[in-house]
Amino acid sequence: MDVGIEGLTVTVAGARLVADLSVAAPAGTVVGLVGPNGSGKSTTLRSVYRALRPSAGRVLVDGDDLWRLTARDSARRVAALPQERHLEFDFTVAEVVAMGRSPHQGRLDRDSDTDREVCAAALRRVGADHLSARGFLTLSGGERQRVLIARALAQEPKVLVLDEPTNHLDIRHQLEILALVRATGVTALVALHDLNLAATACDVLYVLDDGGVVTSGSPCDVLTPDLLAAVFGVRAHVLEHPVTGAPQLVFSTALDPEGTL
């Protein structure tokens, strides 16, 4: 489904975190948000999975304004992997994935056969069906992310929102998680720190800085030495990936503030 963020402005406690920001994600694409720390990536994503109410602007999913839907209705369309990592109680993997069904269930409904099938399919999809009886807290970082993706898939969403899903993962798991997201075929909004990973995994990149969009387009068009110098303050050289042809970056030194290097 098409996702459109239009003129998004988010103000928290007097601080304007994001101002008049717009993003368009056509159905089935993987759209990456990149930018320095504090550029507004997480804030933008939070307003899509309804953790942070925008002060102005709209988030449209197939034309419907998400913030005009009920929380439940919205959770049937948008599923998310927030950055939260702390968990106090040891739910099993099966229980964590089953939570993904809650927007589809009434208050007193028990898990139906459909619910169980959807959850089992979601776990198979991420290759984690063997973990189902394990405690979530006993899993490795890569396993946890897989299970959380399964929970998101159990919501049967039209849109996936992932905030730094590859943080703290080794390189193999980073690649696997992003491959998994692409394989779902669901429209995805992903915030990423690693620009090379973003260039490989995303169809479209939005570069954010200071709460607004600097530029957007295909990774080839966006990741240029000039842009990297201007937005990230680093000196970069763009190479071509020998297999995929995606742009890959090699960095020299951070620029000094005057940019005289």
Add this chain to the structure above:
Amino acid sequence: MATASGTVAPQSPQRRSPALLVVALALALPASMLCALALGAARVPFGDVLGYVGAGVSGGWIDAADLPDYQIVWQVRLPRVLLAAVVGAGLAAVGVASQALVRNALADPFVLGVSSGASVGATAVIVLGAFAAFGVYALSVAAFLGALGATALVYLAARTPQGLTPLRLVLTGTALAYGFSAITTVLVFLAPRGDAARSALFWLLGSLGGVTWPSVPLAAAAVVAGVGYLLLYARALNALAMGDETAAALGVEPAPLRRRLFVVSAAVTGCLVAVSGAVGFVGLMVPHLVRMVTGADHRRLLAVAPLAGAVLLVWVDLLARTLVAPQELPLGVLTAAIGVPVFVWLIRRRAYVFGGR
């Protein structure tokens, strides 16, 4: 991805359904209550107990010679045993809710300042004779008002434009609890009579001594309504336990839910503290003990924990009035004496993971 292997659709392995456990506890509860009605300073045969309860319920008649035993069972023990079950169930359920509400394994129903506020009210009655206008209910009324006052203060102090955040709630509740217990301590020290200090300490540790029928309906109604409410929100509690952002992404708005749970928990705990004092450890221990068996899913946890809490407190109260008869022990002393070793043993024995690891 290696998903092609899935021609056999494996039943997702689940923890055993709690139905058996619920049935077992539902049978154990009346059996325990029967024991508690029969045993004590005066022993009443089990058959007679049933007869007296039947007579009391149906308004039937009994022999004049049975009157003393009837009065012991119907007037003295039954309200006390019922309240023990009600208080145990309530503390266990609110303990579960509190732990999810502040997302902290160390939380119990008193984490939000309820018991310390109630203590100030109760101590004021015991030591200073405040609220004399309420007669025999002065203690309950004062404790309830103290509990509500404390909770309101915690709520107002912890509130932010973004709502109630778990850490703020815990810190504010804990800080204010120190303040309230300082007031209680000062009151006890100022007590003109030595036995007043003793009564105050006894109340602070929880007791069902001297409860009468009029205390039962309100506390029972509060617990039934509270547990019912929590059961309705069991799935939402799961989402909340995963974190506020996750809850939002799952269609559960965390801020209003936390606010409502806070009010329900405070109201139920306030009613319980008003009739029984601050019985410690039940609201912390029972949720963890039950979680070891049922897992963390609140749908199971909330079905089992109230029953387990009820059975536990019926026995604890029986021990409290029989162990050193004719003296009575405070309930809090026994819940700790039984609970601490059991709890430590279970935590060491089982691979029970909580507190993040």
